[in-house]
Amino acid sequence: MKPIYFPFTYILQPVAETLNACFGKTTIYQPSSKHIPEELLKQVDQGILDIRVSGNLKKSDEKKLSAILKEYNAWADLHGRRGGIQLDFFKTRRNRIPFFDDLSTSQIKADIAGNNKVKEESDPVFNARIFLSIAQQYDLQHHKIFQDMISFETARTVLMENLKGSDKTSLATGHKDEFKAVSLTDYEYMIEKRIEAWTLLMCCDLIQSRETMSGPFVTSSRQTIDYLLEQTPEIENLFSINTIPMMENQVENPAKWSGDLMKYLEIVTKSATPLKCDNFNIVSDELKCKTKASLSLYLVPGTSPLEYFSRFVSFDSTCSKIKKVPVKFKNTLIGYIGFSG
Numbered sequence: 001m002k003p004i005y006f007p008f009t010y011i012l013q014p015v016a017e018t019l020n021a022c023f024g025k026t027t028i029y030q031p032s033s034k035h036i037p038e039e040l041l042k043q044v045d046q047g048i049l050d051i052r053v054s055g056n057l058k059k060s061d062e063k064k065l066s067a068i069l070k071e072y073n074a075w076a077d078l079h080g081r082r083g084g085i086q087l088d089f090f091k092t093r094r095n096r097i098p099f100f101d102d103l104s105t106s107q108i109k110a111d112i113a114g115n116n117k118v119k120e121e122s123d124p125v126f127n128a129r130i131f132l133s134i135a136q137q138y139d140l141q142h143h144k145i146f147q148d149m150i151s152f153e154t155a156r157t158v159l160m161e162n163l164k165g166s167d168k169t170s171l172a173t174g175h176k177d178e179f180k181a182v183s184l185t186d187y188e189y190m191i192e193k194r195i196e197a198w199t200l201l202m203c204c205d206l207i208q209s210r211e212t213m214s215g216p217f218v219t220s221s222r223q224t225i226d227y228l229l230e231q232t233p234e235i236e237n238l239f240s241i242n243t244i245p246m247m248e249n250q251v252e253n254p255a256k257w258s259g260d261l262m263k264y265l266e267i268v269t270k271s272a273t274p275l276k277c278d279n280f281n282i283v284s285d286e287l288k289c290k291t292k293a294s295l296s297l298y299l300v301p302g303t304s305p306l307e308y309f310s311r312f313v314s315f316d317s318t319c320s321k322i323k324k325v326p327v328k329f330k331n332t333l334i335g336y337i338g339f340s341g
Helices: 013-023 038-045 059-078 087-091 105-113 116-122 124-163 173-183 191-209 222-231 254-270 305-312 316-322
Strands: 026-030 049-053 217-219 236-245 292-300 332-340
Touching: 013 026, 013 038, 013 254, 013 292, 013 332, 026 191, 038 049, 059 124, 124 191, 191 222, 191 305, 222 292, 222 332, 254 332, 305 332
Parallel strands: 026 049, 217 332
Antiparallel strands: 236 292, 292 332
């Protein structure tokens, strides 16, 4: 078993470290092998992250994706980009080839050829790659904004303390906690669209590779887990704990604890009658850590991961292919990692 991060294609360093402490090395999907953020490659080098590119993307599709991303960025700059994705741009193009301006040359060519709607319906996975690539750019920009805010607030605090004649040079505790809490959460908009696009990538990968993916599927997005809980009435809470330390404050033997956890979860995913967590060794409440990560694990009984996530895909052709994939795991595990001071 290996944890899979979703529905985002970018993960912050502290989140990746925490997932590694809980579950071991985590898998994250990428829409393209040509546009992997440097921050993720560093996490791979640290041994805490595995990168998986969905499916066998042709060189021609890679070039096409790069061209569309370039065109979108030019469009966003022309229309006064303000630190992220232009939401109105996406909302007006749900049933067309996405990310083209109405008067652009490429849009006119698509209109003449009459292949707007046909193309989107015939290749939803490619459109998912486009959407997730642009969403990833936004996540990177959003993270940089918060980093700049922290740097500004730190500089302001240093200046004020120097004017007062104080030796203190660190960011005020209240502001530091506030910024840290925000920066460790994902950038939660268009969650439903992100889930569908991410699911298309995962399903395409597993259909082509004929592999099985056990999970657990883990998110650090509160909005994501709330949406799944709302859409899954049969979901059960296996357990919730608030004592998983952050990486810099790990338990004495995190590798053993995460190994035991994954063994337990593997039994749960394969069992026709999932076991309860009565005898599982939860981390002691006596641990003294300034910052901790909470962990909640949920079970969707009697439904394999592919079957479960296909609920969020609106393309019938993709869903019919999913049903033909062999089922090894009888249940789906969903995890939520939250942060507290």
